[in-house]
Amino acid sequence: MLTQTTSRVLEPSDLNAALAVLDREPVTNAFVTSRVQVAGLDPWRLGGEMWGWYEDGMLTSLCYAGANLVPICAGPRAVRAFADRARRAGRRCSSIVGPADATSRLWRLLEPSWGPAREVRRRQPLMVTDRMSDRVAPDPHVRRVRKDEMDAIMPACVAMFTEEVGISPLAGDGGLLYQARVAELVGTGRSFARFDADGRVVFKAEIGAATDRACQIQGVWVAPEYRGRGLAAPGMAAVLRYALTDIAPVASLYVNDFNTAARRTYHRVGFEEAGAFMSVLF
Structure with missing residues (x-):
């Protein structure tokens, strides 16, 4: 010592x-x-x-x-x-x-x-819940992504990352590390999506971190042409049900304070603010 x-x-x-x-x-x-x-x-x-x-x-x-x-x-x-x-x-x-x-x-x-820094996000509310809300029914069409659906989920993940972070995850190594991470989440059953009739992703999210005490939902995304149709809250409710049933007794996420629409959605699903994160992006 x-x-x-x-x-x-x-x-x-x-x-x-x-x-x-x-x-x-x-x-x-x-x-x-x-x-x-x-x-x-x-x-x-x-x-x-x-x-x-x-x-x-x-x-x-x-x-x-x-x-x-x-x-x-x-x-x-x-x-x-x-x-x-x-x-x-x-x-x-x-x-x-x-x-x-x-x-x-x-x-x-x-x-x-x-x-x-390229960008400083000084306050990103940390939101937490240990139960489902009765205000939003889970979307029955949201399910685990299968390993043979990597070609469908990967473009959605890239679009979400680019929109959220401001740079493409394919830069640098051509996306090898990012593709490996997406494949890991799919392979461990922690990637979720709703697909349209043509097999395109219209909603997706992942459980990015998981322990026996808590898990963290990330990468929430709705395809631009489907925004405003009420898919986000039921989709999040479905992912939350998977998280609390199969992964851990508590689920969390953090969100940009300026993203008022997302914060409203998470509140509807049952999340409450329990602190704040900060991110400095280079």
């Missing part, structure tokens, strides 16, 4: 201590927890390093440093230590994302050396 207040890169032998920190906020930390439960703390398998902050020898905070930089249970002193380490390492991530307070502090410290 360390006897001083310090930060360091965690090793595979630190797994139980890291999981104990993650378990303090199972909903907020679902994304990182799901990765750690599968990959452990080996950087190659995890897709990045896990940094730890120690207070008087006890691990109290984490920061995932991979494709995203994610502060976890991080107070001001931990954030400062993580910012110092991130500055020394140089920017390798495509975004900083996490609880709004810690992420805002982290970005203030990193912006002079890492800025400017």
Whole structure:
């Protein structure tokens, strides 16, 4: 056990201590927890390093440093230590994302050396529910995407990502990593869609992160020509039913604060705001 207040890169032998920190906020930390439960703390398998902050020898905070930089249970002193380490390492991530307070502090410290960002989304309400609403009936046409439907779901995923993030996920490596991620979600039964009579996707969403305590819905999208027809709320209700029945007792998502239509839809389905995330996009 360390006897001083310090930060360091965690090793595979630190797994139980890291999981104990993650378990303090199972909903907020679902994304990182799901990765750690599968990959452990080996950087190659995890897709990045896990940094730890120690207070008087006890691990109290984490920061995932991979494709995203994610502060976890991080107070001001931990954030400062993580910012110092991130500055020394140089920017390798495509975004900083996490609880709004810690992420805002982290970005203030990193912006002079890492800025400017392509976009900063300062408040993205975290919405949570553990039950179905009786206000919206699930769409019976929304179902799990089959493995032989990759050619149909992939264009919808690319369109959603491009619309949401502002850049195509096919840039850089030609989309190999993104296609692999979509295939993983389809293969594990966590990709859902409604198809029209011609086999085109008209609504889709995924359960992107899943632990035994919480899961996170992502990638909610309605084809532009079908918007305004009332598909989003029943579609979300269907995905939520799958999430709560098959995946975890609590479902969450986070949404841009300026997306008032989506926030209304999620409220109708039964989600309530329980905090806020922040994203810095490069």
